[in-house]
Amino acid sequence: MNNVPLVHFLYLAAVLFGIGIFGVLARKNAISVLMGIELMLNAVNINFLAFARYWNWNSLTGPVFVIFVITIAAAEAAVALAIIISIHRQFRTSNIDDAHYLHG
Amino acid sequence: MIQYAWLIPTLPALAYVLIVVFTKRSRVLSAGMSIVATIFGFLFSVGLLFELLKLDPADRAISFGTTWLQINSLQANVGILIDPLSANMLLVVTLISALVQIYSLGYMKDDERFSIYYSYLSLFTASMLLLVVSNNYLQIFVGWELVGLCSYLLVGFWFFKPEAAAAAKKAFVVNRIGDMGFLMGVVTIGMVFQTFDFAQVKGLVTQDIANETYQTGYIAGIALLLFCGAVGKSAQFPLHVWLPDAMEGPTPVSALIHAATMVAAGVYMIARTYVLFSADPSSMTVVAYVGCFTAFFAATIALAQDDIKRILAYSTLSQLGYMVMSLGVGGYTSSMFHLTTHACFKALLFLGAGSVIHAVNSQEIWKMGGLWKKMKITSVTFLIATLAISGIFPLAGFWSKDSILDAVHESAIPHHEFLYYSAIFTAFLTAFYMFRLFFVVFTGEPRDQQTYDHAHESPFVMTGPLIILAFLSISVGWLNLPGFDGYSKFLYYGQYHDEAFNWTMAWFSLMIALLGILLSASLYYWKTFPVAKIVEIFNPLYLLLKNKYYVDEFYDWFVKTFVFGLASVFKWFDDEFLDDIMVDGTGWTAHKMGALLSLTQTGYVQNYALVVFGAVAVIFLLVSF
Numbered sequence: 001m002n003n004v005p006l007v008h009f010l011y012l013a014a015v016l017f018g019i020g021i022f023g024v025l026a027r028k029n030a031i032s033v034l035m036g037i038e039l040m041l042n043a044v045n046i047n048f049l050a051f052a053r054y055w056n057w058n059s060l061t062g063p064v065f066v067i068f069v070i071t072i073a074a075a076e077a078a079v080a081l082a083i084i085i086s087i088h089r090q091f092r093t094s095n096i097d098d099a100h101y102l103h104g
Numbered sequence: 105m106i107q108y109a110w111l112i113p114t115l116p117a118l119a120y121v122l123i124v125v126f127t128k129r130s131r132v133l134s135a136g137m138s139i140v141a142t143i144f145g146f147l148f149s150v151g152l153l154f155e156l157l158k159l160d161p162a163d164r165a166i167s168f169g170t171t172w173l174q175i176n177s178l179q180a181n182v183g184i185l186i187d188p189l190s191a192n193m194l195l196v197v198t199l200i201s202a203l204v205q206i207y208s209l210g211y212m213k214d215d216e217r218f219s220i221y222y223s224y225l226s227l228f229t230a231s232m233l234l235l236v237v238s239n240n241y242l243q244i245f246v247g248w249e250l251v252g253l254c255s256y257l258l259v260g261f262w263f264f265k266p267e268a269a270a271a272a273k274k275a276f277v278v279n280r281i282g283d284m285g286f287l288m289g290v291v292t293i294g295m296v297f298q299t300f301d302f303a304q305v306k307g308l309v310t311q312d313i314a315n316e317t318y319q320t321g322y323i324a325g326i327a328l329l330l331f332c333g334a335v336g337k338s339a340q341f342p343l344h345v346w347l348p349d350a351m352e353g354p355t356p357v358s359a360l361i362h363a364a365t366m367v368a369a370g371v372y373m374i375a376r377t378y379v380l381f382s383a384d385p386s387s388m389t390v391v392a393y394v395g396c397f398t399a400f401f402a403a404t405i406a407l408a409q410d411d412i413k414r415i416l417a418y419s420t421l422s423q424l425g426y427m428v429m430s431l432g433v434g435g436y437t438s439s440m441f442h443l444t445t446h447a448c449f450k451a452l453l454f455l456g457a458g459s460v461i462h463a464v465n466s467q468e469i470w471k472m473g474g475l476w477k478k479m480k481i482t483s484v485t486f487l488i489a490t491l492a493i494s495g496i497f498p499l500a501g502f503w504s505k506d507s508i509l510d511a512v513h514e515s516a517i518p519h520h521e522f523l524y525y526s527a528i529f530t531a532f533l534t535a536f537y538m539f540r541l542f543f544v545v546f547t548g549e550p551r552d553q554q555t556y557d558h559a560h561e562s563p564f565v566m567t568g569p570l571i572i573l574a575f576l577s578i579s580v581g582w583l584n585l586p587g588f589d590g591y592s593k594f595l596y597y598g599q600y601h602d603e604a605f606n607w608t609m610a611w612f613s614l615m616i617a618l619l620g621i622l623l624s625a626s627l628y629y630w631k632t633f634p635v636a637k638i639v640e641i642f643n644p645l646y647l648l649l650k651n652k653y654y655v656d657e658f659y660d661w662f663v664k665t666f667v668f669g670l671a672s673v674f675k676w677f678d679d680e681f682l683d684d685i686m687v688d689g690t691g692w693t694a695h696k697m698g699a700l701l702s703l704t705q706t707g708y709v710q711n712y713a714l715v716v717f718g719a720v721a722v723i724f725l726l727v728s729f
Contacts, residue, residue: 024713033710096709103707 009050016043030084030094034077041073105155106166109184112148112194113233115141116226123223134219138226139205145233146198153191161593161600164188167239167303178294185239185302188595192440193236193372196447197365201229203569204360207455210566211356211462221261221354228254232365236372240300241290244373248286248337251366252279258361259353271349278346282336286373289329296322306379313383324384330377331391338370338424341398345656347421351413355458358413363420363454364447371427371443378436378597389517392432396523399425401653403533407540408649411467412457415541419493420450422530426508429523435511436597442508444591445500445580449492452573456486459566460545463559469544473551478559481567483546485574490542492577494535495617497610503581505531506610513609528616535620543628 016039023036045066052062087099119141127133156164169183205225212221231254235247260272290300297305309323334340339347350362361367374381374391381387402421409415423446430439459482460475461467476483492499495506509531512524550556561567584591586605593600626632639646651657 021717025710025717099709100707103705 006050006054009046013043013046016046028095028097030087030096033096034080038073038077041069045069105151106186107168109152109186109237112145113230113237115144116233117230120223120226120230123219123226128219131218134222135209138222139202141226142198142202142205142229146202149191149194149198152186153195156186156188156191169239178298180242180300181240182243183239184237186237189375189440190236192444192595194233196444197229197232197236200364200447200451201360203572204356204451207566207569208356210563211458212354224254224257228258228361235369239302241293242300245286245290248333248369249283251369252276252283255361255366258357259350261353261357265352268352271352275346275350278343279336282333282343285329285332289326289333292326292329302376309379309383323380324387327380327384327387328390330373330380334370334374335394338367338428339421340394340425340428341401344398344402344421345659348414348417351417355413355454355461359451359454359458362417363450367420367424368443368447371424371431371439374431375436375440388432392429392517392523395425395428395432396526399429399530400526403530403537405649405652406537407533408646410469412460412469412541412545413467415537416453416457419534419538422534423450426505426527429527430508430511433512433515433517433520433523435508437592437595438504438507438511440595441584441591442504445504448573448580449489449500449577452485452489452570452577453493455570455573456482456489459562459570462562464555466555469541471552471555472545473548474556475559476546479561481561481570485570486546487542488574489577490538493538494621495531495613497614500577500581502614503584506613509613510606510609528613531613532616532620535617536624539621539624540628543624547629
C-alpha cells in the first residue's frame with residue numbers, strides 16, 4: 001500500500017466525483033441522480049482516508065468523519081428513495097424532469 | 105384659605121368624572137353633585153374675595169404652583185394665580201354657572217340625556233375655572249381648549265338635529281383658526297422670554313420697556329397673535345360667525361357659555377396679558393377698532409333678526425365688542441366691569457328667553473306677543489335685563505357702558521372721536537333692537553292664538569334664578585357708584601387713578617338710549633309708523649342685515665373657490681403622482697422584477713444543481729487565481 005502515492009487516490013476520487021456530477025446533472029432517472037450523489041459522497045470519503053493515511057495515521061479525525069458521512073448518506077438515501085416513491089405514485093414516472101410543477 | 109383655591113376647579117372636574125363613571129343613571133345624584141360642586145366654588149370665591157380685600161392692594165396677587173414639564177431650561181408650570189382679576193372672574197363664572205344649572209333642572213327635565221348634560225356643564229365649569237385661575241400662558245391655553253371642547257359638546261348636545269351638529273362643527277372649526285394664533289403666540293412667548301409665567305413675562309416686558317431695549321415689533325406681534333385667539337373665542341369680526349349658530353344648543357347653555365362666561369374668556373385673556381398689549385399703541389389700536397367695528401356691525405344685524413336667541417346672540421357679539429374696544433383704548437377696569445354686569449343681564453336675557461321658548465315652543469318672535477299677561481315673572485325680569493343692557497339709569501348697564509364710553513372719550517387712540525360716536529350710535533341701536541324684541545314678544549295682542557293659549561309661567565326652579573339675576577342686573581352697577589368707586593379701587597391695571605365721573609356724558613348717552621327706546625316703542629308698541637312700510641322702503645338694506653351682510657355666504661364662496669380649489673390641486677397631485685406613480689409604481693416595479701426573477705425558477709432540479717456546481721466552480725477558480 002505504501003508505494004501507492006497519494007496522488008493516485010486523489011485522481012481516483014476526482015474521477016469518481018466527476019462521474020457523480022455527471023450522474024446528478026445529466027441523468028433523467030431519479031434513481032441514477034441519487035446514485036450520482038452517493039458516488040460524490042464516496043469520492044469525498046476516499047479523499048478523507050487518503051489524507052489521513054499520508055499525513056497522520058494516528059489521528060482519527062478523517063476516519064471518524066468518513067463514518068459520519070456514511071451514516072448521513074444512508075439517511076439521505078432513505079429520505080430520497082421515499083421522495084422518489086412519492087413522486088412515482090403521484091406522476092407515474094421516475095423521470096425527474098416530469099416533476100417540475102414548481103416552476104416560476 | 106387662598107392656598108386651597110385649587111379646589112375651585114377641581115371639584116367640578118371631580119363631579120364630571122363621578123357623573124360619567126358612576127351616577128349616569130341617577131338624574132338626582134348627577135345634577136345634585138354638579139350643582140353642589142359649583143355652589144361650593146361660588147362660596148369659596150366669595151371667601152377668596154374677602155381674603156383679598158383684607159390684603160394691602162399692592163400684595164393682592166398670590167401665585168403658586170408646581171412644575172408640570174421641564175424642557176431644557178424652559179419650565180412649564182401648573183399653578184394658581186389669585187388676584188382681583190381672577191377673583192372677579194371666579195365669582196362671575198361660579199355664580200352664573202350655579203344659577204344656570206339650577207335653572208336647567210326645570211328646562212332640561214324631560215331630556216333623556218339629563219345626566220350627560222350635567223356632566224358637560226360640570227366639565228365646562230371646571231375648564232373655565234382652570235382657565236381663570238391659571239398663572240401661566242400654557243395652562244390658560246389648556247383651559248381655553250377645554251372650554252372650546254365643552255362648547256362643541258353642548259352646542260351639539262341635540263346632535264340629532266342636523267343644524268345643531270353643523271353649528272357645533274362650525275363653532276369648533278372657526279375657533280381653531282383663532283386658537284392657531286393663540287398657540288403661536290404662546291410658543292413665541294416661551295421662545296422669547298424663556299418662561300410662561302404671567303408675572304415673570306410681565307416683569308421682563310416692564311424691564312425691557314424701562315431699559316428701552318425692547319423691540320416693539322416683537323411684543324406687538326405676540327400681542328396680535330394672542331388677540332387672534334381672543335377674536336375667535338370672543339367672536340369678534342371676522343371670526344364672529346360661529347356664535348349666532350351656536351344658539352342651536354340648549355338655551356341655558358347659550359346663557360352660560362355663549363353669553364356670560366366662555367365668550368368673555370377672550371376679553372379676560374387680553375386683560376390677563378395686558379402688559380403685552382399696552383406695550384405698543386399699534387396693537388392697542390387694532391384691538392380698539394376690531395372691538396368697535398364688531399359692536400356696531402353686530403348691533404346692525406340684530407335689528408333685522410326674527411329669532412329671539414339670535415337677536416340675543418348678536419347683542420352678545422356687540423357687547424363683547426364694547427369690552428374689547430374698551431381694552432383697546434386702555435379702559436381695563438371698564439372692560440372687566442362691563443364683562444361682570446353683562447354676564448348678569450345677558451344670562452338673565454337668555455334664561456328669560458329660555459323661559460319663553462319653554463312656554464311657547466318656538467323661537468320665532470313673530471309667533472309670540474302679549475306674553476306679559478301670561479308670564480309675569482319672566483316679563484318683569486326680562487324688562488329689567490333689557491333696561492340694563494340698554495344702559496338705563498340706575499341699572500347695571502348704565503354704569504358699565506358709561507365707563508366704557510368715558511374710557512373711549514378719554515383715550516389717546518388715533519381718531520378716538522370716531523370710536524366714541526360709533527359706540528354711542530351702537531348704544532342707540534342696542535336700546536332699539538332690545539326693546540323691539542321686548543315689545544314684540546311681551547306686549548301687544550297675541551299673534552298666534554294657539555301658541556298663546558299654550559303659554560304658561562315656568563316653574564320656580566326656572567323663575568328663581570331669573571329673580572336673583574334681575575336683582576343683580578339692577579345692583580351690580582352700584583359697586584362702582586361715583587364717589588364710592590369700590591370696583592375701580594379693587595380691579596385696575598398698573599396704578600389706580602381716581603377719575604371723576606363725567607355726568608354730562610352719562611346723561612348724553614342715557615338720552616341716546618331713551619331715544620332708541622322711544623323709536624322702538626313708536627314702531628312696535630304704539631305702532632305710530634307702519635313697520636312693514638319702512639322695511640319695504642329700505643328693502644335692500646333690510647335684506648343685507650337680515651342675511652348678516654352675507655358673511656356666511658362669502659365664507660362659503662371663499663372656501664369653495666379657494667380652499668377647495670387648492671385642495672383639488674393637491675388631490676390631483678396625490679392621485680396622479682403620489683398614488684399612481686409613487687405608490688403603485690413601487691408595487692409595479694417589485695411585481696415585474698419578481699416576474700423576471702421567477703424565470704430562473706424552472707422547476708428542474710438539475711438546473712438548480714447545475715447553478716450550485718457552476719457557482720462553486722467559479723468561486724473556486726476566483727479563489728485559486
